[in-house]
Amino acid sequence: MQLFYNQNINENTTDFTFEREESKHIVKVLRKNIGDTLHITNGKGWLFTAEISVPNINKCTAKIISKELQSKRNYNLHLAVAPTKMNDRYEWFLEKATEIGIDSITPIICDHSERKVIKPERFERILQSAMKQSLSCYLPKLNDAISFQDFINKGFQGELFIAHCEKTNKKSLKQQLKPNTDITILIGPEGDFSVKEIAKALENNFIPVTLGETRLRTETAAIVACHSVAYTNE
Numbered sequence: 001m002q003l004f005y006n007q008n009i010n011e012n013t014t015d016f017t018f019e020r021e022e023s024k025h026i027v028k029v030l031r032k033n034i035g036d037t038l039h040i041t042n043g044k045g046w047l048f049t050a051e052i053s054v055p056n057i058n059k060c061t062a063k064i065i066s067k068e069l070q071s072k073r074n075y076n077l078h079l080a081v082a083p084t085k086m087n088d089r090y091e092w093f094l095e096k097a098t099e100i101g102i103d104s105i106t107p108i109i110c111d112h113s114e115r116k117v118i119k120p121e122r123f124e125r126i127l128q129s130a131m132k133q134s135l136s137c138y139l140p141k142l143n144d145a146i147s148f149q150d151f152i153n154k155g156f157q158g159e160l161f162i163a164h165c166e167k168t169n170k171k172s173l174k175q176q177l178k179p180n181t182d183i184t185i186l187i188g189p190e191g192d193f194s195v196k197e198i199a200k201a202l203e204n205n206f207i208p209v210t211l212g213e214t215r216l217r218t219e220t221a222a223i224v225a226c227h228s229v230a231y232t233n234e
Helices: 020-029 087-100 120-133 148-152 195-203 218-232
Strands: 003-005 016-017 039-041 046-054 060-067 079-082 102-108 159-161 184-189 206-209
Touching: 003 120, 016 046, 020 159, 039 060, 079 087, 079 218, 087 120, 087 218, 102 148, 148 195, 159 195, 159 218, 184 218, 195 206
Parallel strands: 003 039, 079 102, 079 184, 159 184, 159 206
Antiparallel strands: 016 060, 039 046, 046 060
């Protein structure tokens, strides 16, 4: 099954027209014709099955013939991850986290961050592509980049964790995780969180955790955390 994405389709839609780029892909590349079926999601859980009525390379039109709301996970995972110096490493994290299962992502700018500017439009495209590839109907929410200080002062629900490399008393994340629980995990930049940031997180009830015996890159740590949560909830 190949999945298409469009945020404007909803459960009340009866007929849908694809934009020019996707219309050309459907008709010229996939060689779809009248009566062929397509699958579309709006990233909000809905899976629509549509039947092509007008196979036009500029405006391919399809009629919605069925719809189904996918079940949502019993937990909500929010990863706040500092942007990496090399942008492609952060993009890799976004792709793999979407495939594994994540609900929201916040890029946090920390004291030791070398990258302080991101390209949200490109990140959004990567999330959409990964969602379609993994045949999920839920698009992770990409929040605006925010400073660590502003982020930590927000109110949070569920379990709160900060993964850092300082040699202090830390607990194993996998031993702390509970199934069916909302979770927020902080992952720092290449230079790790500063001592001040760690102290601030602890003041705001974040539990310091370790992700294993070895020192991990930012993007690797984020994926390990994401997979640990998914595994706990299997």
